[in-house]
Amino acid sequence: MFTNVVQLYITHLILKEKRTEEADNLVRFIYNQCKSSTSTDNFMDSSVVNVRNAISKRRMMMGSSCNSTMSSSFPNPFLFLHSDNSQTLELASLHLHLPFILLLLFLFVFAFLILYKLKPKTLITKQMPLLPPGPTPWPLVGNLPELFTKKPVFRWILGLLEELNTEIACIKLGNVHVIPVISPEIAREFLKKHDAVFASRPITMASHHLSRGFLTTALSPWGEQWKKMRRIIISEVLKPARHMWLLQKRTEEADNLVRFIYNQCKSSTSTDNFMDSSVVNVRNAVRQYTGNIVRKMMFSRRYFGEGRKDGGPGLEEEEHVNSLFTSLAYLYAFSPSDYLPCLRVFDLDGHEKMVKEALSIISKHHDPIVDDRIIQWRNGEKKEVEDILDVFITISDTKGKPLLSVEEIKAQLIELMIEIVDNPAHAAEWAMAEMINQPEIMQKAVEEIDRVVGKDRLVQESDIAQLKYVKACAREALRLHPIAPFNVPHVSMADAVVAGYFIPKGSHVLLSRVGLGRNPRVWEEPLKFKPERHMNDEVVDLAESELRFISFSTGRRGCPGTALGTALTVTLLARLLQCFSWSVPPNQNQIDLKESMNELFLAKPLHAHAKPRFHASMYGN
Numbered sequence: 001m002f003t004n005v006v007q008l009y010i011t012h013l014i015l016k017e018k019r020t021e022e023a024d025n026l027v028r029f030i031y032n033q034c035k036s037s038t039s040t041d042n043f044m045d046s047s048v049v050n051v052r053n054a055i056s057k058r059r060m061m062m063g064s065s066c067n068s069t070m071s072s073s074f075p076n077p078f079l080f081l082h083s084d085n086s087q088t089l090e091l092a093s094l095h096l097h098l099p100f101i102l103l104l105l106f107l108f109v110f111a112f113l114i115l116y117k118l119k120p121k122t123l124i125t126k127q128m129p130l131l132p133p134g135p136t137p138w139p140l141v142g143n144l145p146e147l148f149t150k151k152p153v154f155r156w157i158l159g160l161l162e163e164l165n166t167e168i169a170c171i172k173l174g175n176v177h178v179i180p181v182i183s184p185e186i187a188r189e190f191l192k193k194h195d196a197v198f199a200s201r202p203i204t205m206a207s208h209h210l211s212r213g214f215l216t217t218a219l220s221p222w223g224e225q226w227k228k229m230r231r232i233i234i235s236e237v238l239k240p241a242r243h244m245w246l247l248q249k250r251t252e253e254a255d256n257l258v259r260f261i262y263n264q265c266k267s268s269t270s271t272d273n274f275m276d277s278s279v280v281n282v283r284n285a286v287r288q289y290t291g292n293i294v295r296k297m298m299f300s301r302r303y304f305g306e307g308r309k310d311g312g313p314g315l316e317e318e319e320h321v322n323s324l325f326t327s328l329a330y331l332y333a334f335s336p337s338d339y340l341p342c343l344r345v346f347d348l349d350g351h352e353k354m355v356k357e358a359l360s361i362i363s364k365h366h367d368p369i370v371d372d373r374i375i376q377w378r379n380g381e382k383k384e385v386e387d388i389l390d391v392f393i394t395i396s397d398t399k400g401k402p403l404l405s406v407e408e409i410k411a412q413l414i415e416l417m418i419e420i421v422d423n424p425a426h427a428a429e430w431a432m433a434e435m436i437n438q439p440e441i442m443q444k445a446v447e448e449i450d451r452v453v454g455k456d457r458l459v460q461e462s463d464i465a466q467l468k469y470v471k472a473c474a475r476e477a478l479r480l481h482p483i484a485p486f487n488v489p490h491v492s493m494a495d496a497v498v499a500g501y502f503i504p505k506g507s508h509v510l511l512s513r514v515g516l517g518r519n520p521r522v523w524e525e526p527l528k529f530k531p532e533r534h535m536n537d538e539v540v541d542l543a544e545s546e547l548r549f550i551s552f553s554t555g556r557r558g559c560p561g562t563a564l565g566t567a568l569t570v571t572l573l574a575r576l577l578q579c580f581s582w583s584v585p586p587n588q589n590q591i592d593l594k595e596s597m598n599e600l601f602l603a604k605p606l607h608a609h610a611k612p613r614f615h616a617s618m619y620g621n
Helices: 002-036 051-073 093-117 155-166 184-193 205-210 224-237 240-245 247-266 282-298 315-331 343-347 352-377 388-394 404-435 439-453 461-466 468-480 514-517 562-579
Strands: 171-173 176-181 278-282 496-498 501-503 506-511 580-583 607-613
Touching: 155 176, 155 514, 176 184, 176 514, 184 352, 184 496, 184 506, 205 315, 205 352, 205 404, 224 388, 224 514, 240 247, 240 562, 247 282, 247 461, 247 562, 247 580, 247 607, 278 282, 278 506, 282 315, 282 388, 282 514, 282 562, 315 404, 352 388, 352 404, 352 496, 388 404, 404 439, 404 468, 404 562, 404 580, 404 607, 439 461, 439 562, 461 562, 468 514, 468 562, 562 580
Parallel strands: 176 506
Antiparallel strands: 171 176, 278 607, 496 501, 580 607
16 A cells, blocks of 8 residues: 555656656747747747647657656656656655655554553543543454453453442453443443343354354344243243242252252261261252253253262263353353454354354253154144243244244253253352351251251242241352353443443443442442341342342343242252251361352362251151
8 A cells, every 4th residue: 555655656756747847848849939030139039839739749748758657667666767857756766765664654653553552531522421441442452452361351350440449441342342330329220220222132152152043032132032032931931820830840859959968978888877978069969950950840851861860960961061051151251252253263262162062062962852842742742731841832923833943942942041050059059168167157047947947848949938047148149159250241222321421332231240249338348258238138039129239130131030040049058958967078177268260160169068967758768
């Protein structure tokens, strides 16, 4: 581009020189005709001149000269041209100076970039509200390089908010403004006052794969597909009647959980079954509980394979649950290609490969069941609705045709499973770890269960309303130890002003679950596990309507499964506390509560010493 400009400029100079020379020649030609007249007075010389002839000849000479110049210049624009007078332009000299010109151009561009990077924010017009504070972005790519150098990204973002001493920030990633928020007041403004503006979802690599092209509820952008699937989930799958209809399946898996742990205790070396005890992998137990429940509610089966006789998971079930949690992890990850799509083909961070592998494993177990069930309904082999898969298959439109395609069914099943397995298992593991280190809290919760339920039956979902302290323990675990650093992003569908800041259309708003739940302005001793802080409320709910922390999403894109999530979480924690006495494993002083660097799980899976509290008959043995 620069070379072309130089060539055009040089040509312009050459042609200008030629035009000047020929103008001089024209004047000299006419003058000579005057001079050749018979008058002796040179000053008074005059002559009749054929003006048309004079101009035509000069024009021909000029055209020939210019054509010669053009043909000699552009094959090689830096040929040495020389004329008989001192005004001739020497292109060879320009050729020698071209590197210097290019160097000056480079220095100019570099200086511009530096000045852009360091420009004061006060230069923004006073009429337009400022963007939230944040790191100064580089041109074109914004702060995208930090996604590679500041891992894990969510910890860098939280540290940045602390460094800037702000509860809202703006981070430019490619052309996207990412807006992290740790203030309950600002969060409420986004999701309550401006809920209609921020009700869409981003187009990301992970969400595209997991929703099979945005066919689902939670991950689809605002539009007709989202409205259709949302309506089906609320009116057909998670309605109160369906919730009660699936109660038996949930109860069966709660019973299986305590039987599985009891069998591990029974397999120890002690000969007295009542005194049997064992170190239990709590993470494995709680994750398989939630995995079993979703498989039972979706497919009416606990196992994909044969499972284990003691009630534990088989290889297929472990593989399935691990893939669900892997999918969840990458759903919340910051992939550079989400902000600069041209990078997707390179998969620089390997995110797409991991998502595809996890999705392949999930689909390997799901798809054959779905395909076979559809055939059963079409052939008339199946006539009764028994689970959520049957609900999806049998929903029809006004013409009596299936309302959902096969792809929509498969995609929504995966999304539901990911949504259901995460919170209950994660909250229960962290609550147990914290309570084992603070036995007085655990004792208080156990006493409440014994008082409400007694010792002759197991906790049921119908008891949850009266288990106020147990719910406070679960609520505190959700506050202090959220499943993910941020909510799924809310995308602004129009420009907006929130908390006095300008939020451009297309911005990704990230409500920080960690930042909200651990905000020292909101919570006294925010890093301490203290269930009593929630006991002042007349009713203890796991949901937090004021967004002081996030357990379940709220607003138009809120979680429709709050009742189900609450039932699973509290039942799981209550069953563990009621049925076993828990303590630190032998040769340990306390549970290590160190958080994983790249995630929010315990750095090491919780292993705890379990001892049955009741006779074997209470565990179904």
